[in-house]
Amino acid sequence: LQAGLRYDLAHTNITGFYDNALASHLQDEGYDSQIIQQYAQRAYDVNRNFGNWSASVGTKYIFGQSMYLQASVGKTFRFPSANELGTNGVHHAAFRYEIGNPDLKSENGYTFDIDYYFNNDDRIVVNFSPFINYYTNFIFLDRVTDSPVDLYEEQPYRYNQAKAVL
DSSP states (O other), rough: OOEEEEEEEEEEEEEEOOOOHHHHHHHHTOOOOOHHHHHHEEEOEEEEEEEEEEEEEEEEEETTTTTTEEEEEEEEEEOHHHHHHEEEEEETTTTTEEEOOOOOOOEEEEEEEHHHEEEEEETEEEEEOOOEEEEEEEEEEEEEESSOOOOOOOOEEEEEEEEEEO
């Protein structure tokens, strides 16, 4: 039997950026002040502390020299990245417009896996390892379908959270 427990802390401080040149361009194009503010704010101010724990426990049972069965369960987490929290603009590597979400929480997941192994003197080898991951607040990019400004060919994407099974 093996087990582990850990607690992590993180601090994220993002200084916002307002793009005056883009604001002027959008104003010249006739957009209203709410739309201009939404798109010219290229990065959001974010000053957040995060803390979360992870844990796992697992066991292994050996059936002689040729077979074993092991299983583990765990709780995982991931703090949101600076891009996920504060971005509002083009992600040049991905060729898409991304909008951060300063209200994201830590991503929490629960894992379960089993591993069965059998080796009959290398004549027959079987390894079966199913697993499942369940997230209570998985962070993902969600397509924005109601974008009022067509800055690029594709619709923008906004970081969001939802339950997920992987």
